Amino acid sequence: MIFGLFALLSTLISAESTTNEVTRDYCSLPDAIYADGVSAADFGATGWSYTNAANWADFVVTCGGSFQSPIDIITTSSAQEAIQPQINYKSKDASTGYEEANKPYTKEYEGEYSEIEVTDASGSVIRYYAKQFHIHTPSEHTIDGKYYDLEIHFVHQAIQDDEQDCNKVKNKLTVFGIMFQESSSATDYEAFKPWFDSNVTGEIDSFDLNDFFSKMSDATYYHYNGSLTTLPCSQTVNWVVFQQPLPISSTQLKQFQDFLSDSTLFPIKHNNRPIQNLNGRKILKGTAITSGVTEIPDVQGSFAQIIAMAILITLLIQ
Ligand SMILES: *[C@@H]1O[C@H](CO)[C@@H](O)[C@H](O)[C@H]1NC(C)=O
Ligand SMILES: *[C@@H]1O[C@H](CO)[C@@H](O)[C@H](O)[C@H]1NC(C)=O
Numbered sequence: 001m002i003f004g005l006f007a008l009l010s011t012l013i014s015a016e017s018t019t020n021e022v023t024r025d026y027c028s029l030p031d032a033i034y035a036d037g038v039s040a041a042d043f044g045a046t047g048w049s050y051t052n053a054a055n056w057a058d059f060v061v062t063c064g065g066s067f068q069s070p071i072d073i074i075t076t077s078s079a080q081e082a083i084q085p086q087i088n089y090k091s092k093d094a095s096t097g098y099e100e101a102n103k104p105y106t107k108e109y110e111g112e113y114s115e116i117e118v119t120d121a122s123g124s125v126i127r128y129y130a131k132q133f134h135i136h137t138p139s140e141h142t143i144d145g146k147y148y149d150l151e152i153h154f155v156h157q158a159i160q161d162d163e164q165d166c167n168k169v170k171n172k173l174t175v176f177g178i179m180f181q182e183s184s185s186a187t188d189y190e191a192f193k194p195w196f197d198s199n200v201t202g203e204i205d206s207f208d209l210n211d212f213f214s215k216m217s218d219a220t221y222y223h224y225n226g227s228l229t230t231l232p233c234s235q236t237v238n239w240v241v242f243q244q245p246l247p248i249s250s251t252q253l254k255q256f257q258d259f260l261s262d263s264t265l266f267p268i269k270h271n272n273r274p275i276q277n278l279n280g281r282k283i284l285k286g287t288a289i290t291s292g293v294t295e296i297p298d299v300q301g302s303f304a305q306i307i308a309m310a311i312l313i314t315l316l317i318q
């Protein structure tokens with residue numbers, strides 16, 4: 001009886017949560033400090049681009065800081081991380097909003113998607129929410145000096161709520177980097193198709209970010225304190241770079257490269273920032289837990305969810 005009700009209520013709760021817009025208060029990122037004479041720094045011929053990547057500090061001072069990304073990850077000098085992130089993204093269905101963002105320097109999808117828990121620079125476990133993912137080609141990070149054909153970044157931002165105080169969160173962002181290497185046996189990824197399929201105008205109906213992780217036989221990653229790799233280069237990122245590259249088809253790789261065809265902005269169809277100095281930073285190593293992880297539910301329940309939970313609790317108490 002109770003189990004039957006529980007199943008019914010769970011169904012109601014999950015149906016409700018997919019149709020409800022969740023509003024969140026994200027921890028704000030540090031303000032950009034513009035260089036003398038620069039009021040804004042737009043991407044393009046008169047602003048920053050991948051042809052002037054060595055001079056981004058001329059636009060935003062932070063880009064010349066000592067905790068910049070990307071870096072070369074030297075695997076032999078990394079220490080073991082104490083707490084490993086658990087990854088289980090909610091799969092996106094047609095009712096979950098996720099839209100192409102109009103970015104001239106990458107292909108990007110933005111949306112309210114899923115929660116992860118990661119150890120912050122302060123050592124505490126912080127809740128972050130996936131906000132967007134985007135592409136660089138070739139890779140931005142190198143692993144023991146090796147570049148890969150493409151790197152996807154999953155960007156997660158910490159939130160402020162009853163249980164989490166932004167003032168105590170050192171790194172407001174956690175970014176996962178996953179490498180891709182061209183392979184003749186790779187099949188095309190559904191999540192990438194709408195970017196280049198002229199029949200689709202920016203909305204992705206469904207995809208599952210877990211698919212990327214389930215294709216990894218080894219979820220070893222490297223974690224270090226770094227920055228955004230595009231302006232304003234904010235030094236507030238927990239970087240988690242996965243070691244094992246995934247295959248990408250020549251067709252999909254070429255689609256990304258061809259998007260970067262303006263050679264005045266993207267030398268040789270590249271949108272990767274050059275490697276930055278490590279400046280004594282530590283690199284920690286761990287293995288993400290990607291199987292048997294339960295989905296972390298949204299903390300901000302809708303009104304219907306709260307009512308449903310109240311009914312359930314009342315029933316259980318009786
Ligand atoms: C795109 O549209 C064309 C013509 O309308 C159709 O032939 C093709 O199958 C469509 N492609 C996809 C991926 O739906
Ligand atoms: C990041 O920096 C903090 C100090 O601000 C340090 O305690 C922490 O261990 C660093 N994290 C990593 C992954 O190296």
Ligand SMILES: [Zn+2]
Pocket residue numbers: 134135136153229
């Ligand atoms: Zn990026």
